[in-house]
Amino acid sequence: MKIPNRPRKLHSGHFAFMRALVEGLDEKTAWERYVRIEGEHSDARKVKSTIAWIRAEFAAAARREAKPGTARLVLIDTALIKDDVVRPTLAEFAAATGMEDFSEAEQAEAYRDAYGGPSRRGSRRAQLVKRQIAALRWLEKLVARAPQPADPVGVWLTPKLAERIESAGMPTLFALIERINSLGARWWVGIPGIGGLKASRIIEWLQLYQSDIGMTIGAHVSKPRMQLADFELAAVVAPATALVPLEKFLLPRELDGSAGAFRADARLCLLAAKNDYEAIMAWLGSKKPGPGGTESPTQRSYRKEAERLLLWAVLERKKPLSSLTVEDAQVYVKFLADPPASWCGSRYNQRWSPKWRPLEGPLKPAVLRQSLIIVRGLYSFLRDQNYVVGNPFKAVPLPREASRALGSRRTLTFQQWEFIRQQLGQDPDNAAARRCDRAIRWLYASGLRLAELVDARCGHLRRIQFSDAEGKASSGLLLDVTGKGEKTRSVPVAQILLEELSAELAIHCSHSDPLHPENSAVPILAKFQRGATALPTAWSHSGLYKAVRRFMGQCADRAGEADAIAIRKATTHWLRHTHASHALNGEPGKPEMRVPLVVVKNNLGHASLATTSLYLATQEEAQIQAMGQFWAKEIPPAR
Template sequence: MSEVLTLTYGYTAKDLAAVRAYVQRVAPAIIARTYYDVDEDTFAATPSTMERHLRGMLDGLVRVAIEQGSPALAEHLRASVRKHGEPKLTAVTFRMVTEAATLAAAAPHASHSIGRWFRPRVASRLKGEGIATLGALIAFCNRRGGSWWRSIPRIGAGRAAVIVAWLRRHETQLRLRVDADVSDGNYARDPMVAADVVEVRPAGTYQVDAGGVGQSGSAPVRLTLTPLERMAVPHGLSGIDGENRSVAFCYIQARHDLEAARAYLNKYRDQPKTLRAYTKELERFLLWSVVVRGKALSSLVVDDCEAYKDFLKKPDPRFVGERFSRSSPRWRPFASENLSPESQRYATRALRAAFTWLVDVRYLAGNPWKAVNDPKIVQRETAMQIHRALPADLWRRLRDELDKRCGEDGDPKLGMQWRVVRAALLLMGDSGLRREEAADAQRGKLRVSIYGTLERPVWELTVIGKRQKERTVPVSIATLEALKAHWADRGRDFMAPIDLLNPSGPLLSPVTIPRTPASRAKHGAKHDQRINEGEQGYSADGINRLISRMLTIIVETMDDLSLDERVILGSVNAHAMRHTFGTQSVADEVPVDVVQKVLGHASLQTTSIYVQAEKKRVLEEVAGYYARRAESATTGKRDN
């Protein structure tokens, strides 16, 4: 049965199904639960109001069938009313009545409620994302693109295709258009992946796209924007004849600005995080230079750089969009219209460094960014957001809750997810690892320390941290047991001898691989959803997403959590567990220099922030004690 309803004589398909059930003598209370939403359909609140509504709909359908149907049907209905006082319908006559009623079908409108056209379960899921009307649904689809349905629980590709196909059939009535790359199952026409090379041009060369059916007035110009690796620019803006090009012998083989930018980024090919950050800043500046400023990168002067500084304060809305794959035509260089002052300063410094290098290799004659001041920022007391660290009691209860959920007999796949989340949280919360370090941690680097004893063995893990510095951190027994359970889910023996010639094997790895092309390509899974050999670990972002998703479930379902505790857990990400280790270890009087070594801080001053946080907590607790004692003394005097 279709997930999308149709209106017949003012009644939707669910109304007709409800009346059909009523004709078949199904109880009104059961009909109300099956077809209607009490919050939206007030007539379904009680069996009596439900029955009155059903009888009214049935009378209306019979009335229009008598008026619009065949003479034989009309005479049959009149005779039934004369004999029984009401029409007695069979399955055949009811179908004839509904067919006659289709002569007065209603048309959808953008302002119509989702519940009027979609089945209750589908409507409730859409409303859970804040989608209340058909117009809001189309806007949501157009904003999210081809995978719009992925964020909505239990709306898969099949249901999404039915919904989008129906919206497209009614574009004229809705006076709204669903974008071409929003999937309706006709994947052949969907440009889900942009062309290999995309030329970007100045904004004035694009045509205005009204973006709707029957809409009047102008709309923003739709720009073609693309990441650096697939970017091409017109010859006149390529920088081949840039005004700032050096006349001296150039140390790099770069014919134009794009090749020069790629040569600079190639320096950081072995530093993934740095490469990603610098690529983002350079491609933003290149796109702005061509599309907004209409100048080649190698022709920009100080005034242009100052203009870009102003642009960063509030980027053009056409440059801003939700996060999409870099292969998607919906990709945009900015995810927010409000860049923080710190982000603006970082962009300025990154571009100044890039231009300095281009001057040093004699591609550019001078660096205009040298004459541009950094954006002003407020000097923060501490750059680290250690306030996200979990309090000791909440951290203990979270661990207990994770143990309980990992041991529950229910959905086996969900149990595996809980076990990998527990292992990841303990790895970061007990050993102070960054999420990148946890993602890259290998089994071959985890071993029994020579400093332990038979009664109290100590395990240690060697990781590669920031600035490519190697360090060794202790691993708790609880973490070890969590890792063993996770490895058992992967079908592997955690305690098996390590192959010294091939010791690789990620400590954390997905057990169930989603059936998406990207996931299958990354993990090498063809038909089997579980992987035992040649495993690939989680990415740092993958661990963060998994933790956030599972903690959201805990926030919504865990008992005995106060509102404040739910807020704290709701804001926790993977990195907060590292701060949890820092604050809890200092609170437990672990020497600061030891905490520094475990966390891998370059400076003891950085680690001392956790000491300050602990001092603040001590003062707050004692201040509370003073206040309670003063209140108790006052109460005692009154009693006397």
């Protein structure tokens, strides 16, 4: 996309720079102090062209004000006016000051301004400096502009720099500052032609004018993301009655639900909640937390739905949550199916970011169905506690649940998985790369959900003794897992996975055995750090998801065209689907690899065999494969 050229504006820094030069400050110091956003001072052509542009803009402004004398005056370079030098000719003087287009009379007048009589050269220079300073101050009041948030970046930054920023989707200063605040210190990553140095100079310039722009560069931008404390991130977005996360949302008193239309008798309410926000928090608190009191996947999923509903009720419907009717509920369903763009944003915008939004886009029928089920559950809880008198979403029909084979479109073939497996261990050897490799092996080998693997600890592993089919003593490993609905199950673990974990523990912990009591609290996917004395922390859900997606993208770049599309789409949940499909159907030609349906059902944590059986090859697929074998043998080739 071609970015249109826009006339650049003069800001106070340009005037300060030129005043410094007129007063005799050396060029490099003046450049670094006032206009380093223009580029490197070591680029002599850049410096020369920038000074020429500024002088030309000054002169043009003076002409517009019918001040030809001032226009001539600001074009004179006082550095050229020195004692004991041979005076230039009038033509040389005009060329040096960029006055070729002026009349000869105007050139002569400027020449006299610059040099005067032969015996008064030094005093004439001092007078010239004084007059230029006065002229620059007059021009600054006349034409200097303060940047505004809606200004195109091209009117303030150099053309090349502006083009790169605009091409990256930031046409205005508002959009630029929003990206910087949203992504933090490394906001510039992914913008071609902009590195850390240019990025730091852009921020310096924006900070200089942030009071004029009316937008502040957050303090969090000054440090890498990993060095920021939670309170520093929390300060990025202020609490408001706006599209902000639940923990930042300020309920207006008149819409807080303390006097909701469908509130039950407060004397019979079993909740201490005084308003809708507190009632929602009580509902979320009734769900089992994650390890160490952290937010569990269930709480996170439920919070997301309650958050959307509360924001919509207050901001769009202008009603308390406890005043919503059946008709409101019907409108809400349509809203989720087709939300406005202002409500949507990337899933990668974290909750501390100003770009966070409650939705990514329209909800697909299956996702919308789950959303309504959770919202129904919220109102059922509130009704059961006598907080509200009814459930408006109970009367709203759920979207029909589509029936399809669970893994039919999100499963890797055996050949694709084998290619991915060969790529494991190819990255540079470090703790993060090894952790990603282990995560992918665990997800494929066990069929665990992302959250289940992140929450797994060494203390959840146990070894059991048993006799094999031939009566010989044997042993095996199990991982105790708490899955959906707080249901527990035991999932077999491959010995090779334990050995890989043991090798990591040998590097970072006192004991290499994952079953040792001192390792019981160590996460299976721990973020190990050499020399660390504190207990290693678990990999975050988003960190694991992003790492797997990044690895699959790298694999896709190396794969053949036919497989690259599927591999690039693969996520952590694809590995769960792939585990189920490969285990149940077995590799073609190797029926002995098939795992019994009931075993796979347990690995996945399904409530019924019917759900697990959806991973089996469909009847149509089985027909095609069987007939393909028949055709290959029985139908002769055409002559």
